Amino acid sequence: xxxxxxxxxxxxxxxxxxxxxxxxxxxxxxxxxxxxxxxxxxxxxxxxxxxxxxxxxxxxxxxxxxxxxxxxxxxxxxxxxxxxxxxxxxxxxxxxxxxxxxxxxxxxxxxxxxxxxxxxxxxxxxxxxxxxxxxxxxxxxxxxxxxxxxxxxxxxxxxxxxxxxxxxxxxxxxxxxxxxxxxxxxxxxxxxxxxxxxxxxxxxxxxxxxxxxxxxxxxxxxxxxxxxxxxxxxxxxxxxxxxxxxxxxxxxxxxxxxxxxxxxxxxxxxxxxxxxxxxxxxxxxxxxxxxxxxxxxxxxxxxxxxx
Numbered sequence: 001x002x003x004x005x006x007x008x009x010x011x012x013x014x015x016x017x018x019x020x021x022x023x024x025x026x027x028x029x030x031x032x033x034x035x036x037x038x039x040x041x042x043x044x045x046x047x048x049x050x051x052x053x054x055x056x057x058x059x060x061x062x063x064x065x066x067x068x069x070x071x072x073x074x075x076x077x078x079x080x081x082x083x084x085x086x087x088x089x090x091x092x093x094x095x096x097x098x099x100x101x102x103x104x105x106x107x108x109x110x111x112x113x114x115x116x117x118x119x120x121x122x123x124x125x126x127x128x129x130x131x132x133x134x135x136x137x138x139x140x141x142x143x144x145x146x147x148x149x150x151x152x153x154x155x156x157x158x159x160x161x162x163x164x165x166x167x168x169x170x171x172x173x174x175x176x177x178x179x180x181x182x183x184x185x186x187x188x189x190x191x192x193x194x195x196x197x198x199x200x201x202x203x204x205x206x207x208x209x210x211x212x213x214x215x216x217x218x219x220x221x222x223x224x225x226x227x228x229x230x231x232x233x234x235x236x237x238x239x240x241x242x243x244x245x246x247x248x249x250x251x252x253x254x255x256x257x258x259x260x261x262x263x264x265x266x267x268x269x270x271x272x273x274x275x276x277x278x279x280x281x282x283x284x285x286x287x288x289x290x291x292x293x294x295x296x297x298x299x300x301x302x303x304x305x306x307x
Contacts, residue, residue: 003149014149019074025146026057026072028154029122033060036156037120037144038238039068042098042105048090049097056087059101063239063255063279064228065113067091067098073123081133081141084119088139091117113228115189116140131160138162144237158222158237190227195245203248206289210250213296214241217303230277236306241299242278250286252295253278254302261301265294 004011019025026044033041039060046056058070069091071084091098095114102110119141126143134141143160196204214234215223224235231244231253242253254261258270261282272281280302286295 014153017148017150022072022074030058038063043101061102064226064233065111067117070120080121084121088119134160135162161222161224190229192227195227195232199245217300238306239279240302240306244277252284252286253280254282254298255280256282256302256305258282267294268298
């Protein structure tokens, strides 16, 4: 995709460039992991031990507490998917190692949701066969392509996302866990139905319409929906909104700075200094269909921050 710089009434094309090596690419991502992929950095070149030898490029924890493995390739290679799956399997079998690493960096009270760990593969390109393969695999795998322009521009695009809950363990504080517990407890996988249980039909119908509008923001199907214990999150690379249910109302948090929101109807509230459940700090409520267009006007602004 050509990139142009606008100067008054003229345009100047910025030529594509490249990283010197994979390590330079990796370092850039790790220093900006939250901005680029919505994950907190935990470790670089994390060793998988003597029995299953390998080094995971980057370990992280996303906004919803989901473990993230990130592997980088300057160019797409056939083994990147297999390598990533090997590390994903290792992670499932070594929850305690990950938990301790997360605790060292993020604190003893950090929470981890093992319901669907993510594997993110980053390369300049992927083939249609790659996308077909990860689709058939069915794990929570995402393919991201990048392109560097000149010395000061980076284009990043999600080209495939597949979030399928796997047989992992339930979420709890690391401070309450031992490595033995991490590997032995059963998983609780939260679903949309868990959040809608006992809710009135009008609220369920309202959520279904809202949900359709959210997915319609991206025709390529790259928006991920994840139900956790407290809320349902919508992610395009990183979270752009979260939803929780009250008795007759939906409460929605937007992951966009409150000062950046264009809110002509003044329906949004700054909750950055108030206790709230979502990862976003701008809060709106949705109670009936007549409010939906105004709410989606704000949700779309948050979504566009992820493009």
